[in-house]
Amino acid sequence: MKKIWIHISIALICTVIGTCIYLYQANILFPVKPIHFEPEPQTLKSIDMLEPEEMLEDFAYLVEVIESVHPDPYHRIGKEEWIREKNALLERFKQPMRAADYYFALNELVVAVGDAHTVLWFDETDKGLPLCFDWVKEGLVIAEDHGLFKRGDLVLKIGNKQPDELLHDLSLMVAAENIYWVKNEAKTMLKKRSVLEQLGLLQNEQDETVLFSVERDGEVLELTSYFKEERTREDDENEILEDRHGWYIDKENDLALFYLKVCIDDEKFREDVEEFFHAVKDNHIQKVVIDVRENIGGNSGVIDAFLRQLPVDSYTAYGATIKYSKLAAERAGMRKTKGTSTHSPSTRRVKKVENPFKGDVFILTGNQTFSSGNWIAVIFYDNKLGTIVGEPTGNAPSSYGDVLRFQLPNTGFLLRVSYKYFTRPDPSNDPADALYPHITINKTRGDLINGTDPILDYFDSH
CATH class of the missing domain: 2.30.42.10 (PDZ domain)
Known part of the structure; x- marks a missing residue:
């Protein structure tokens, strides 16, 4: 009997130790906090001249960050071409250069990554x-x-x-x-x-x-x-935040529209979504439209507020591949510093409301639909939860994202780099460079002159 208890005790101790190791490595137990990043103000002007030493140092840092943080910086042009482009830039940076010319030269390599989330910014107010x-x-x-x-x-x-x-x-x-x-x-x-x-x-x-x-x-x-x-870019961002979302009821066309320009999953947003669907039910509306045509991204968790209002028990969410590195560990607050981990698209339960909306759901998309805005449309598309109407979106359904921010030491240029690759819920729909709507409607010159919205007009006649 004593031996049995000894074995049980050992098994329990091993289980506890194993669990602690797992939680520690997963950054749940004694989590590593991310290093706060606050960029220095950019004071450089386009016409300022840069010396080779400054340019080469910034270039080396940019290359180090992209190659160590990004899941696959060579996926578009291949590693050999990437090296050729690096070497060509090294030759160009051996002579003094204007800041503007240096920025556009550096940007060539960033653009070659082929990732709309990996971006170099020169924030001069010009x-x-x-x-x-x-x-x-x-x-x-x-x-x-x-x-x-x-x-x-x-x-x-x-x-x-x-x-x-x-x-x-x-x-x-x-x-x-x-x-x-x-x-x-x-x-x-x-x-x-x-x-x-x-x-x-x-x-x-x-x-x-x-x-x-x-x-x-x-x-x-x-x-x-x-x-x-x-x-400035800050002026534009503030303008978006002032009108980040809203909604209206069009009883004449049996339609309710909720527009979302940026994805901020806070209490205000969730309360407004609930109020919107209450109004839908009170007015016996049968067509709900979620407009993400001008959505620039944000927190992808906003989709849960919509899905819980629909007759959906579960849905397939995005999968992800995470690239670990020392730089990413510092910026994102992770314990692992090398390797990758892959998580396939998975099923998620939905805590839906008691009396969900059972009418038709439409998602409006456009060329500016990007990042988390694109996620909303793709999840509805891949899970067959609604009809996509409008124009192709601004980034691929499966794409890189979850960015970390850096600043080049001499120029102060801001560098944003993805450290994850997200796989759409239904990978069989790939390859695709954009989410193409079920119903494509392009704005015409006449629409612009007359101040009409052809996508909303579509619902007047359907």
């Missing part, structure tokens, strides 16, 4: 054109009236380049997984003085003007735009 652009079925257009420019003007040329040439050139500057994200980013980049200068589109560097050739009512017009002080 001058920009006071114009708004949009892409419609017919091509690149002016989106708002400004001076002699009119909403709906079809851009034939900027400087000496046609829109398709601009897209090609910008695809070498934009970290992207598809052309749709390049188009989305082009709407901002084509206003930036530094980008237009790099593309050789400045008409006159002294008075800083840009010449446009546009078509309006069958007539070709030559118009000039001048630079003014540009809004």
Whole structure:
């Protein structure tokens, strides 16, 4: 009897020790906290000259971070080509260079990773054109009236380049997984003085003007735009946060729409989703529309607030491959410093409400649908929970993400690098460079001029 108790005690001790080891390695027991990262303000100007020593040090740090943190930095161009591009850049950095030229040279290697989440930023507040652009079925257009420019003007040329040439050139500057994200980013980049200068589109560097050739009512017009002080990225982010989500009921068309521009899974958001679905039930609405056309990402957990309002007991969630490294361990707060771990797409239970919505669900997507916004659409698509309507999304359904932030030591350029690869719920739908809607509806030039939304108009007639 005594021996039995000894064996039981040993087994219990071993179990406890094994469990503690597992919890410790999983960073649950005595968890490692991430090192707080607060970037220094960027003071560098585009015209500032950089010495080779500064550039080579920053370049070495950038390469070290990307190669050690990213799950597969060579997946697009291959390791041999990656090495060739590195060596070519090393030669270019042996001579003094303007900060702007150095940034765009470094950015070539970052773009070569082929990951829209792995990005290099030069946050200088530069001058920009006071114009708004949009892409419609017919091509690149002016989106708002400004001076002699009119909403709906079809851009034939900027400087000496046609829109398709601009897209090609910008695809070498934009970290992207598809052309749709390049188009989305082009709407901002084509206003930036530094980008237009790099593309050789400045008409006159002294008075800083840009010449446009546009078509309006069958007539070709030559118009000039001048630079003014540009809004900062922080200004744009604050504007989004001020109107991050909202909803309305359209009883006439038996429709309720919830728009989500950024994914913030907080109490305010969850309460608003509940209020939205209460209004849906009170008004006996049979069509619910979740609009993520302008969603730039955030916390993917927001999807749970929607799913619990639907007759869904469970769904298949994303899988992930995690790349471990010393740098990632410091930034993310992980104990493991090497190797990878892979977690396949898995089933998750849903704690649904007592009286869930049983009507039709639609997800609206566009070229700006990105990151966690893309997740929402992909999860609904792969789990057959709703109909996707609109335009292709801005990143691939299976893609890299969960970024860590770094700052180059001399220039202060900000570097954001993915350390995970996420696999969509239904991998049999891959390969895909974007989530393509069940029902594709492209905005036209006429829609822009008339101020109509063809995607919402679709529901008026269905």
